[in-house]
Amino acid sequence: MSLDAHLVVTHPGFSLDVELTAAPGEVVALLGPNGAGKTTALRSLAGLAALDDGHVTLDGVRLDDEPPENRRIGVVFQDYLLFPHLTALDNVAFGPRCRRVPRRQARDTAREWLERVGLAEHVRKKPRQLSGGQAQRVALARALAAEPKLLLLDEPLAALDARTRLDTRSALRGHLTSFPGATVLVTHDPLDALMLADRLVIIEDGRIVQSGDAATITAQPRTDYVARLVGLNLYRGRADGTTVLLPDGFSLITAVPQEGAVFVAFPPSAVSLFAARPEGSPRNTWPATVTSVARHGDALRIELTGPLAVAADVTPAAAVQLELEPGREVWATVKATEATAYPA
């Protein structure tokens, strides 16, 4: 039950061209900003949108000319799309019924699935009587009861409030682990991607910009979007030993030497701010101007301009002491050991 797909969809003003693979049991997260083409990719996998080129191959069988009903690709939609006129039980039994399973047997299967997602006592309810979290689980049970070879999840947690989201996410993780087929998960929430997926594929403007496991991507982002996503300052430049020359003339000193085109990344917490130029300073020191101050968890996130645009995290106490407010001029430093360079 492995997926091998090359999805090419061309619209006026937008084109999608991504290659996607997933091994049996693997969960691949398709991560990207709004409008990157995630949902288009998912719809073309399911057969709900036509491919202009490329292919969708599942277990070695070409599916791109097959209608959705023949693909055995299950979808959990963002707003679930539970059939409002059917009970939870009949929603879940819908897939088996379409495969000509007798009504009784289909309902038994549906009941089992609803028990597995913890909704045994809600089988007779109509979708409008279910909470958001319950509806999400019915949608998952409905997709799985149709015995798909590939499971697609479109922002499966986006419609839920924060608390429900936490519970549902861990439950979803359990169900995905026991699902034997491949799973493709579309999300713009890095936490969902990191918690649920074995592998991340990041797309921007219809192209894959980075893919790999969670550790690699969080440590070494390759675009501003990914860097923001994982909370790192990211720069692109040319390395000559431990010196990286950035396009606007500024140089960053790193600990590990590299050669040629590189990325340099460091977390906002690695940036220190001072009222005056610090003595015996670290290798990377520059004057900067505060542009914004915002709460970020327990710390304050300070955005700065200057020779190097950067985000810094400081404690509220430090912020008060330094009188940080937009327009304030300060000195910023980053230790060379905190700045990681890796080939671009």
Added chain:
Amino acid sequence: MPPALAIPAIAGLVFLVLPLFGLLWRAPWSTLPERLTEPGILAALRLSLLTATLATAVSLVLGVPLAWLLARTEFPGRRFVRALVTVPLVLPPVVGGVALLLVFGRRGLLGGWLDATFGVSLPFTTAGVVAAEAFVAMPFLVISVEGALRGADARYEEAASTLGATRWTAFRRVTLPLIAPGVAAGAVLCWARALGEFGATITFAGNFPGRTQTMPLAVYLALEQDLDAAIVLSLVLLVVSIGILAALRDKWVAP
């Protein structure tokens, strides 16, 4: 309630209801019992109810798929086809009847062939009445169902297809139940229009008691001689149709 709405609303209501009072006021109440038992009335009423119901059934079988085609598929000239479907709404019914004769009549485009091949001849038959009524009334159903389909979320059909449902299964098990209120409203409208149909019926199916003479035809001919008889027939038609519509509305059309 703002007067700008209340005054025209009440005026509109009075305008619609007043003619009804005209009929009640002029009705021959003293001779009503014996007039009601005249055999022609019952035959015409039975025929009217039968043909209007059959015409609605025909409209459902043909009109719902047509509405689906218009609402859910893209094809060149779809807007034009949509406009064509509404032609019977603006066509004077008598012209509709003539048009039907030109197609299904003995010398019509298809009529001769139908007669020769299947021995089917529509003019002057009860089936012809059904055809005339369906022709005039079906657009009401198609427009109503098409509106319901456009209002319904097409993604439910997509969800059904990912669960293995063919388009037909998705339509039958998902779309149709979702738009059931729209279909019911359209069917009621269609039935009411078919019940009152006059021009196309008398032109296409002619007028013969018990076979093609529906209530509106009986009313029209009674008007030639006997205003009282015409009023009695009209009242019978009104009472029966309002009763049926009210019952249906409570049962199906109300939310």
Added chain:
Amino acid sequence: MKKILTAVAMVAALAISGCGDSSDTSTPAAGASSASGVSGNLTVLAAASLTESFNKIGKDFETANPNVKVTFSYGGSSGLAQQITSGAPADVFASASPATMKTVTDAGDANGEATVFVKNQLVVAVTKGNPKGIRTLADLTEPGLKVALCAEQVPCGAAARKALAAANVKVTPVTLEQDVKAALSKVKLGEVDAALVYRTDAKAATADVDGIEFPESSGAINDYPIVTLKSAPNPSAAAAFVAYVQSGPALDVLVEAGFQKP
């Protein structure tokens, strides 16, 4: 739907403005006097079967009386009678049946008794060339032959019933049409093989139908009475018109159309 409503509204608006235009004809022709001394507007309600003849007669009348403008309203006789008894303003009423005329005179809406100015009788209208070879009323009983009659409630239906009774022929029609023109058009369209219609109607449709005379029709002759109305806005022109209709030139036009002199 919205577009349709707009279209309906436009049609309604046109219809309303159309009515407005026609009512403008009530402007009197001021200051002029004609040879016969009548002037102004004249409204004539006439049976539909008189349409062609009266249009011609109206023109001739206007030529003879240049200050008169004649407006005709044609329709089924009983419908017109109903309009008159409901108070429709008109000067002259010409009916296709004495019975409907009686409803007007009985209601006191006419000036005295009506005068019969022409007669009309029935013929069998058949498809051009008479492919079924129909010669007599009895031929209408042939099995498989489709016959249209007028409904008994309208004059041509009553006349047909009388003629068939006189001939002692029992015809089973496929339809009882609401008026003579509808019966005739069923023959024109080929939907029926024969229909009993007025000779004038058959004559007006000679391009499509043949009219077959039969002796029993003389037993069911239809009289056409004409009368001036009490509420006539223009009584002098009304009287002049009724007199003109019974004059030689007008009768020639009517006979030409297939009517018989009284």
